[in-house]
Amino acid sequence: MDKKPSLRSIAQQAGVSTTLVSYVLNGKMQNRIKPEVARRVREIAERQNYSPNQIARSLKTNKTFTIGLIVADISNPFSSEMARIIEDRADLAGYTVIYGSCDERPEKFQKLIDVFLDRRVDGLIIIACDGVLPQIQYLLSRDIPFVLVDRYFPEVASNYVALDNFQASYMGANHLLDHGHNRIGMITLDTELFHMRERTRGFVTALSEFDPNPEQSIVRLKDGFCPQDIEQAFDVLLKRELPVSAVYLTTNKLGMQALKYIHSRKIKVPQELAVVSFDETEFLDLFATPVTQIKQPLQEMGEHAVRILVESMGGSSSFTQVNLQPLLAVRGSSIMTGTIGVI
């Protein structure tokens, strides 16, 4: 690797001081520098193919123009799509993204926080997982700018961008109720995360008018569930005195796996079982009967996240909290006839 050009190498060749070169190349002190000199410096920098050493600059300025992104599970399309959007917007704002997936494990989360802070990121965008409240509080205590995306902790004041998950579930359940289903099952994850609790609450609230005991129709699976777990869940909902006529899946992975199961058992959708799934994924459009989905406005969420973080890194001391509304994309899986479209 040949020696990289530096301020010094340019200064030497131009016969000026590094200070001057720094000023010229950063466009500072424009009014005081002889245009003739400025031109010469720029030309030499160009010829040497100079680009500043960001490491040195960072050490001096205490700014790295780097954002750390922690996602809960990169193998989830929600995360990878969000990562793409965030990288894009960060780039526009002049930031580079370093990222990692905590795989829903607090220890890995902690490790990523440590690595990112050692690298002096200017701020963090976080899709949190169960059990990371202490780390979040640590970040707050250290005054490190961050934004939570999708998942947040209502008991903690912080920046966040999230969906109105209660409303989302409420809307999904009501959609099924409106179409004549009143025995509706829900398969969800066994987690303490607030956004999932809200999804449950929305479902329960919608159903409680018709169903004295909606809890009976909720099956909770551990994250990392396997096909057998899905099968058992369906057994609970379908093999009882009053089987459900519709099922609501609260995450895209649950939706995927449930549909695979339904497909393998040749259960007719929506005739024998109506289906609504949370999250948007191209997958769900591919089944013989495309699946009605509750969509999150990903692009918007990512844009907000970066914008809020940039403001926060700029010194804004107040917290910004954004709650976005979901979209219900009605497909064939939840209605027997009639219009199909997006509400």
Place this chain on the structure above:
Amino acid sequence: MDKKPSLRSIAQQAGVSTTLVSYVLNGKMQNRIKPEVARRVREIAERQNYSPNQIARSLKTNKTFTIGLIVADISNPFSSEMARIIEDRADLAGYTVIYGSCDERPEKFQKLIDVFLDRRVDGLIIIACDGVLPQIQYLLSRDIPFVLVDRYFPEVASNYVALDNFQASYMGANHLLDHGHNRIGMITLDTELFHMRERTRGFVTALSEFDPNPEQSIVRLKDGFCPQDIEQAFDVLLKRELPVSAVYLTTNKLGMQALKYIHSRKIKVPQELAVVSFDETEFLDLFATPVTQIKQPLQEMGEHAVRILVESMGGSSSFTQVNLQPLLAVRGSSIMTGTIGVI
């Protein structure tokens, strides 16, 4: 943000020099340092919750322990899955990944290279796109360690990890030939990239025994093709004197979109049309008839890539080139009866 602890703050509190603290915390000069002092230093570091400033360390050592990852198109599951694997393996090797997607555009690629080099990454892992040969040559001339993944330039000597794409297509086409198809269409991308040329060559080679003019059955679409393009492609293949009885899709996106089309037209698979697609994606398992796929060993590719890069960053001067063999996962879309399984 409260003052971060530094070597100096520890040194002061311990009443020793920063050098000593540095040695202790880096486990150097173990034999020469009084254990008693070492213990004290460690304890104080612990109490101050010290963690070293990697920026400063990097400036000094000229090592950032950062890898730049450039993917061609992050919205492609191939890229995002690969990114996950690489991040994972890099982490094991003590490296952090910064990443960006060039969205198949050389200008964006150039920009990412610049950003990553300014940040002094120790090396790069690259899923290249059309038209970046000059940048690759620039990296070579600068002696910057990098590994090409999936796509490489045969006319340039460099590290790479790739699939044997010729063999993959050859195998896919032969599979269809073996099952009684001899009018086989191929829909592919219009690109100069070597790996795609190889996919074409494998197809043509396999077919040429049976088909005097296999080129007639190849349709090339521009990257970023739309549903209409897919429709036209199928028109070419299906609406002619001798329509094809099977179609081979050379990328996962083409596979996806083609299947969507086939599905919408209610074309029966495999009775009316047999289908084989390149790349593995869960999508393709979801159709009424799951789709036969040519699988790339992603995990292995990612592992090789990181390993080769680490070796290369360690100073190895020779190039390592890895060609991996594909796997044909036979599903219902390509055979009328008989065994279904993975060859």
Place this chain on the structure above:
DNA sequence: GTGAAAGCGCTAACAT
């Protein structure tokens, strides 16, 4: 208008 010099936090060659 321009330059000298200090210093960001760390490492390492060179004292002692």
Place this chain on the structure above:
DNA sequence: ATGTTAGCGCTTTCAC
């Protein structure tokens, strides 16, 4: 066994 010192490449204050 430990400390002194120089310096990585840059920014910025202060002096001329």
